[in-house]
Amino acid sequence: xxxxxxxxxxxxxxxxxxxxxxxxxxxxxxxxxxxxxxxxxxxxxxxxxxxxxxxxxxxxxxxxxxxxxxxxxxxxxxxxxxxxxxxxxxxxxxxxxxxxxxxxxxxxxxxxxxxxxxxxxxxxxxxxxxxxxxxxxxxxxxxxxxxxxxxxxxxxxxxxx
Amino acid sequence: xxxxxxxxxxxxxxxxxxxxxxxxxxxxxxxxxxxxxxxxxxxxxxxxxxxxxxxxxxxxxxxxxxxxxxxxxxxxxxxxxxxxxxxxxxxxxxxxxxxxxxxxxxxxxxxxxxxxxxxxxxxxxxxxxxxxxxxxxxxxxxxxxxxxxxxxxxxxxxxxx
DNA sequence: GGCTACACTTAGCTTAGCTAACTAACAAGT
DNA sequence: ACTTGTTAGTTAGCTAAGCTAAGTGTAGCC
Numbered sequence: 581x582x583x584x585x586x587x588x589x590x591x592x593x594x595x596x597x598x599x600x601x602x603x604x605x606x607x608x609x610x611x612x613x614x615x616x617x618x619x620x621x622x623x624x625x626x627x628x629x630x631x632x633x634x635x636x637x638x639x640x641x642x643x644x645x646x647x648x649x650x651x652x653x654x655x656x657x658x659x660x661x662x663x664x665x666x667x668x669x670x671x672x673x674x675x676x677x678x679x680x681x682x683x684x685x686x687x688x689x690x691x692x693x694x695x696x697x698x699x700x701x702x703x704x705x706x707x708x709x710x711x712x713x714x715x716x717x718x719x720x721x722x723x724x725x726x727x728x729x730x731x732x733x734x735x736x737x738x739x740x741x
Numbered sequence: 742x743x744x745x746x747x748x749x750x751x752x753x754x755x756x757x758x759x760x761x762x763x764x765x766x767x768x769x770x771x772x773x774x775x776x777x778x779x780x781x782x783x784x785x786x787x788x789x790x791x792x793x794x795x796x797x798x799x800x801x802x803x804x805x806x807x808x809x810x811x812x813x814x815x816x817x818x819x820x821x822x823x824x825x826x827x828x829x830x831x832x833x834x835x836x837x838x839x840x841x842x843x844x845x846x847x848x849x850x851x852x853x854x855x856x857x858x859x860x861x862x863x864x865x866x867x868x869x870x871x872x873x874x875x876x877x878x879x880x881x882x883x884x885x886x887x888x889x890x891x892x893x894x895x896x897x898x899x900x901x902x
Numbered sequence: 903g904g905c906t907a908c909a910c911t912t913a914g915c916t917t918a919g920c921t922a923a924c925t926a927a928c929a930a931g932t
Numbered sequence: 933a934c935t936t937g938t939t940a941g942t943t944a945g946c947t948a949a950g951c952t953a954a955g956t957g958t959a960g961c962c
Contacts, residue, residue, distance in 0.1 A: 714875030
């Protein structure tokens with residue numbers, strides 16, 4: 581409504597830049613609580629997505645297995661979560677957040693969200709709705725694209741259209 | 742319009758997650774052309790922002806000086822841009838993109854945008870307008886917040902509201 | 903001439919991403 | 933019951949990009 585429907589490439593460029601600049605700003609807040617963006621995101625998957633395996637976490641975070649392994653090593657060392665071997669299939673490991681992890685996540689969320697929310701406070705309801713709708717749209721698009729990307733490992737751009 | 746105007750904290754959380762997931766997806770496209778997100782962003786500042794000093798680039802990118810120095814070292818080595826000492830004040834260095842740098846930026850843009858644009862192609866005009874508007878809003882918010890943050894180095898969240 | 907301030911670099915650290923190669927455990931065929 | 937292959941995670945080793953602290957060189961000014 582605010583724009584006369586620009587072409588997809590234009591929108592893509594703007595959205596990309598906006599995402600970069602937003603995250604640069606929010607990263608500072610994340611560090612204030614001692615939880616990096618990557619840890620925060622992983623922890624929220626574990627906390628809200630219930631117990632989860634390492635492979636599933638890697639998928640959810642769209643990163644490689646080794647990346648998750650190392651991320652978890654640090655997080656377990658810091659007491660944010662713990663690994664548990666599955667009784668039936670002893671290859672798989674279940675991740676569960678510790679109370680400390682859950683608490684830190686909430687606190688980090690609160691703080692990080694407070695920073696952005698303070699920025700958003702000046703907006704009128706229509707603008708808030710705009711952002712919420714856009715965020716939801718982006719999540720859906722990324723999720724769909726990731727699914728398509730799995731069957732076609734490289735060059736996922738060509739698969740649609 | 743798609744949502745009944747949720748509260749700022751809720752919106753903040755959704756927007757943050759969406760930004761993270763979006764960038765994870767786009768990073769893969771950036772790598773395909775050989776330009777990382779950081780290089781792409783810096784290069785676009787140099788290309789479109791005219792010749793710029795290192796300090797100004799650090800400000801624009803919201804990163805520390807040394808980070809820019811190292812980023813530039815790699816980019817100069819790869820022939821994307823060149824440093825030039827200022828004649829008057831020999832402390833300052835002017836950055837200018839090489840033809841190769843400008844070309845790569847355009848090509849990277851095209852490719853990265855193509856990937857996202859392909860994802861966006863299925864959207865109706867209203868959704869596109871939604872995203873464009875949201876991106877613009879985010880840019881403005883981040884810019885404003887960064888300006889406020891300069892006078893108050895830490896904890897910029899408390900400054901507003 | 904010597905102090906202070908500024909612009910940038912160097913040095914050294916951390917986190918987070920990757921691939922390739924490895925280990926351990928399961929599943930199936932024969 | 934052995935291979936053989938697959939799956940889940942880890943280890944090793946690399947790169948990029950962020951940071952702070954300290955260093956270098958230039959400018960500006962008493």
